[in-house]
Amino acid sequence: MARxxxxxxxxxxxxxxxxxxxxxxxxxxxxxxxxxxxxxxxxWRSWDEPYKCAYSDYVATQREKEGSVYAVKAALQRSNIFExxxxxxxxxxxxxxGAVSLIEYLAVLAEQRMGRFGLxxxxxxxxxxxxxxxxxHTQMDLYLAHEFIAKDPQFDWALKxxxxxxxxxxxxxxxxxxxxxxxNVVDIAIQLPFTFETxxxxxxxxxxAADALDSGDVNFANMISSTxxxxxxxxxxxxxxxxxxxxxxxxxxxxxxDKTFWASARLFSLLTGPGMDYYTPLEHRRxxxxxxxxxxxxxxxxxxxxxxxxxxxxxxxxxxxxLETWHHSLHLGVWFWRQxxxxxxxxxxxxxxxxxxxKKYPHWEEQWGPIWDTLIQNINAGNMEGTxxxxxxxxxxLCHLPIGTAASPNNLRYPVRSYPLTHNGYTYHFCSRPCxxxxxxxxxxxHQKTIIEHLxxxxxQPPDVGGIxxxxxxxxxxxxxxxxxxxWAEEYREPAPVAGAEGGSHA
Amino acid sequence: xxxxxxxxxxxxxxxxxxxxxxxxYEIVTHDTNYTTRQGRxxxxxxxxxxxxxxxxxxxxxxxxxxxxxxxxxxxxDELTYRKYVTMQDEQETVVEGFxxxxxxxxxxxxxxxxxxxxxxxxxxxxxxxAHALQMTQAYLGQIAPSSYITNCAAxxxxxxxRQVSLVAYxxxxxxxxxxxxxxxxxxxxxxxxxxxWQPTRRAVETALIAYDWGECLTAVNLVLRPMLSEIxxxxxxxxxxxxxxxxxxxxxxxxxxxxxxxxxxxxxxxxYAISKRxxxxxxxxxxxxxxxxKADEAAAGLATMLSELPEIGREADTTITAAKAARERVLSDxxxxxxxx
Numbered sequence: 134m135a136r137x138x139x140x141x142x143x144x145x146x147x148x149x150x151x152x153x154x155x156x157x158x159x160x161x162x163x164x165x166x167x168x169x170x171x172x173x174x175x176x177w178r179s180w181d182e183p184y185k186c187a188y189s190d191y192v193a194t195q196r197e198k199e200g201s202v203y204a205v206k207a208a209l210q211r212s213n214i215f216e217x218x219x220x221x222x223x224x225x226x227x228x229x230x231g232a233v234s235l236i237e238y239l240a241v242l243a244e245q246r247m248g249r250f251g252l253x254x255x256x257x258x259x260x261x262x263x264x265x266x267x268x269x270h271t272q273m274d275l276y277l278a279h280e281f282i283a284k285d286p287q288f289d290w291a292l293k294x295x296x297x298x299x300x301x302x303x304x305x306x307x308x309x310x311x312x313x314x315x316x317n318v319v320d321i322a323i324q325l326p327f328t329f330e331t332x333x334x335x336x337x338x339x340x341x342a343a344d345a346l347d348s349g350d351v352n353f354a355n356m357i358s359s360t361x362x363x364x365x366x367x368x369x370x371x372x373x374x375x376x377x378x379x380x381x382x383x384x385x386x387x388x389x390x391d392k393t394f395w396a397s398a399r400l401f402s403l404l405t406g407p408g409m410d411y412y413t414p415l416e417h418r419r420x421x422x423x424x425x426x427x428x429x430x431x432x433x434x435x436x437x438x439x440x441x442x443x444x445x446x447x448x449x450x451x452x453x454x455x456l457e458t459w460h461h462s463l464h465l466g467v468w469f470w471r472q473x474x475x476x477x478x479x480x481x482x483x484x485x486x487x488x489x490x491x492k493k494y495p496h497w498e499e500q501w502g503p504i505w506d507t508l509i510q511n512i513n514a515g516n517m518e519g520t521x522x523x524x525x526x527x528x529x530x531l532c533h534l535p536i537g538t539a540a541s542p543n544n545l546r547y548p549v550r551s552y553p554l555t556h557n558g559y560t561y562h563f564c565s566r567p568c569x570x571x572x573x574x575x576x577x578x579x580h581q582k583t584i585i586e587h588l589x590x591x592x593x594q595p596p597d598v599g600g601i602x603x604x605x606x607x608x609x610x611x612x613x614x615x616x617x618x619x620x621w622a623e624e625y626r627e628p629a630p631v632a633g634a635e636g637g638s639h640a
Numbered sequence: 641x642x643x644x645x646x647x648x649x650x651x652x653x654x655x656x657x658x659x660x661x662x663x664x665y666e667i668v669t670h671d672t673n674y675t676t677r678q679g680r681x682x683x684x685x686x687x688x689x690x691x692x693x694x695x696x697x698x699x700x701x702x703x704x705x706x707x708x709x710x711x712x713x714x715x716x717d718e719l720t721y722r723k724y725v726t727m728q729d730e731q732e733t734v735v736e737g738f739x740x741x742x743x744x745x746x747x748x749x750x751x752x753x754x755x756x757x758x759x760x761x762x763x764x765x766x767x768x769x770a771h772a773l774q775m776t777q778a779y780l781g782q783i784a785p786s787s788y789i790t791n792c793a794a795x796x797x798x799x800x801x802r803q804v805s806l807v808a809y810x811x812x813x814x815x816x817x818x819x820x821x822x823x824x825x826x827x828x829x830x831x832x833x834x835x836x837w838q839p840t841r842r843a844v845e846t847a848l849i850a851y852d853w854g855e856c857l858t859a860v861n862l863v864l865r866p867m868l869s870e871i872x873x874x875x876x877x878x879x880x881x882x883x884x885x886x887x888x889x890x891x892x893x894x895x896x897x898x899x900x901x902x903x904x905x906x907x908x909x910x911x912y913a914i915s916k917r918x919x920x921x922x923x924x925x926x927x928x929x930x931x932x933x934k935a936d937e938a939a940a941g942l943a944t945m946l947s948e949l950p951e952i953g954r955e956a957d958t959t960i961t962a963a964k965a966a967r968e969r970v971l972s973d974x975x976x977x978x979x980x981x
Contacts, residue, residue: 136739137812145824146801146808149771151832155842160849165691188798188805189736192729199722238672238787241794248778248797254771261774261801264781264794269721272668279652279667286649293653295674306674306685314675314684315692580687 139187146187147255150178166250168317171382180253180373184366191262195269198359202273205355214349215284220616221479222348222417223285225408229341229357230278230291231475232301232404236309237270243313243321247370250318256370263326263367270360277356286610290475297606300473300525300584304403304533307581308396315578319374320389327371328393332434333401334364340409340425347417379441390438391446392571398430398452399459399532399539399568406460407467410490411481412616421493423456448567451547457494458541461501466535469508470522471613472602479616482509484624500541512622525601527551528583530561531568539565665718671711672787698852700783704923705854707916710786715905724795728802735806735894742887748817755883756814756821758949762942763880763888764811765827765837766872767804772844773868774800776860783853792905796861799898806891836945839937840868846934854913858927861906862970867935869899870966871942875959882952903970910974924976932967939963 153161164170169177218226241264248260278291295302312324338361345354378386402422409422420428431453435445446452468478482490482505490497511519526535537549551562552569556576563569572579584601587593593604602612651662654671662670675683675696682688683696719727742748751759774797781793815823831837843864850859873896880888913920943959971977 136736136743137809142809142812145811146767146805148808148828149767149804151768151828151841153845154832155845156849161845188728188802189732192725192732195721195725196729199725203722235672235674239674241790242673242675242782245778245782245790245794245797249775249782257771257775257778258801258804261778261794261797264778265721265724265798268791268794271672272721275668275672276664282649282651289649289653292671296654296671296677303685310675310684310686315686315690578686578690581685 227476
């Protein structure tokens with residue numbers, strides 16, 4: 134009797150559903166959690182994961198992967214790589230740790246939700262591996278970040294960020310709670326494994342791995358490349374769910390994908406855009422954020438949704454236009470409000486870097502140059518107050534990012550403005566039309582105050598920058614500053630080109 | 641607030657005043673579920689009255705099983721992901737060794753028809769209750785008030801998937817050796833209709849809707865699973881051994897290691913709950929009393945099959961006594977036995 138191949142017995146492990154008779158089916162699989170909607174119950178029987186994985190395969194493969202990640206880490210432990218890393222790159226790593234580690238853990242809970250309330254046993258089994266994968270990602274991130282705490286306390290925020298009211302944490306919680314925790318499991322599968330993991334995590338993992346390697350951070354590169362190999366497996370829970378949904382309720386599928394893609398795109402323009410186009414040292418940049426998005430996200434995503442018979446999201450032109458602007462506006466905002474983040478953003482606007490930006494984004498100088506010129510002028514005049522904020526920007530009621538960051542100055546098509554909506558006598562503000570529309574459709578779920586609304590409600594005292602920073606949990610040793618202590622501005626001292634004096638210190 | 645400069649950080653500030661170097665297990669497990677963050681309003685950054693926010697409030701935050709700080713609980717086995725996959729890969733290698741060795745001597749061909757029918761009635765249908773228990777652990781993980789607990793439950797769910805997989809593997813092997821006994825085709829009907837399985841089915845179906853996290857923990861991890869594991873892994877193993885099926889005995893003994901690990905952390909968690917708030921003992925006892933009769937009925941049904949189906953049966957009372965003893969060991973370890981006997 135030789136060992137059997139997986140396909141000979143695998144279906145028996147998936148044939149574990151039965152007819153419940155001692156309790157109500159609706160009690161075991163409440164509709165609001167299981168989310169079958171218009172899909173007839175029996176349709177879930179055809180749920181079939183494309184990438185089969187048996188338990189023994191799983192532990193063997195994962196053990197090997199863990200072995201190699203930790204071997205590299207152990208080998209590098211006594212090196213002084215950390216000291217030699219570029220400050221800009223370190224900021225990228227800190228953004229990743231603070232923004233991603235605990236979202237990986239939120240995905241553990243989402244996987245467990247699918248592992249309990251998914252309507253197919255095959256799906257529930259896959260979600261068990263998914264939950265393990267996400268524990269792995271959390272633990273790798275935290276283990277790596279923890280090593281640097283003694284050298285740099287900002288790494289403490291790998292664990293701390295999402296426990297605070299830092300605006301970045303609120304942005305992340307609002308987005309991912311909406312994507313992974315509030316919805317039923319069908320919507321989770323469309324939003325998390327399908328749209329987000331299949332569509333977007335390549336951005337964080339592939340692009341960042343390349344940048345990390347170029348910046349000399351072998352541990353980080355190794356860790357996130359290894360993470361991505363897991364995503365490729367558990368992300369496939371999305372496909373079979375979408376196939377079934379497309380047969381019975383394509384409109385719902387389209388909506389879930391459209392809104393998740395938008396929310397993800399907004400978020401990554403904060404999470405990854407500045408890292409790629411500003412923090413990564415110039416000599417190590419392979420592609421601009423826009424180029425990477427066009428190659429890895431836009432093309433891949435369109436191919437993916439067309440395969441399933443879905444249409445481009447309704448806001449497609451607005452999203453494409455955003456690749457030229459969003460992350461530049463957000464970078465400017467993060468740098469200006471640098472005290473509100475747990476890393477040191479690199480200005481990234483030396484003359485050589487600006488030339489690169491202008492080459493990659495032909496409207497860069499026209500749209501952001503004047504503002505940076507003002508900031509540079511203030512730096513060189515020793516007027517540091519002129520480079521720091523006095524209050525907060527107005528925030529979008531959907532994505533919680535500043536109004537104006539889905540736009541750019543001097544842009545006639547997408548100017549800096551709010552897209553308001555009055556509902557029940559209260560006016561909400563949005564950064565863009567899609568954010569406003571998504572909020573309107575999902576307002577029962579998404580109705581949560583922004584920081585500005587907390588401030589206006591008197592919940593933040595004193596209502597000034599100091600009070601806001603304290604409310605956000607930022608302490609002096611954590612608050613960000615410029616990564617290079619403004620040295621990059623020195624080359625602008627003479628001659629001092631000054632254009633458009635507006636901007637810079639305006640909120 | 642103190643004006644003294646902050647001391648140099650050596651580990652996560654989330655540990656608070658920690659006077660020792662935290663272990664790797666603690667560094668990667670501590671407080672990673674932000675939906676349990678202090679001062680939250682509400683758990684999720686969305687409308688406070690979304691169904692899931694209300695669910696967290698009802699079944700986790702306002703559970704009768706409560707403590708100031710669940711992040712003080714530690715898994716006695718201190719499992720991290722890396723430790724788990726390494727350990728279980730080793731166990732899977734052990735199991736492969738059993739399968740290879742017994743395969744070489746054509747083990748399945750030599751089993752008696754009566755024993756094969758026993759396997760088809762008790763052993764191979766086991767994948768159904770194991771899957772139901774797997775679902776309960778997936779639930780417990782998402783509703784638990786600390787990442788220390790969630791991870792234990794995630795590994796427990798994976799262990800149960802391991803059990804389902806191994807039983808499925810054996811089911812196919814037995815079917816190939818004996819196509820006419822009903823292996824791989826008859827288990828669902830047996831699980832749904834065999835009178836001696838029904839109390840077990842009733843117990844696990846009911847456990848699936850024990851949505852309070854503390855009740856889920858008590859019902860499944862402290863009462864039901866210890867008893868079911870004792871019978872379906874240990875006692876059935878002994879019966880298999882006595883009926884010359886050493887392969888089944890070895891495989892079940894291996895799976896029992898997982899069940900024992902599960903009982904260890906579950907009892908440690910109950911103990912922790914009581915140490916943090918003595919009133920939790922009353923809460924736990926109440927649930928134990930509620931679930932024990934269901935588990936006892938399940939045990940009686942299973943014990944009947946172990947007694948009547950094989951050539952060399954096991955006295956039903958012996959099996960039932962062993963199952964009760966298994967439960968009492970866990971409850972004793974949990975510090976909640978005294979009040980219910």
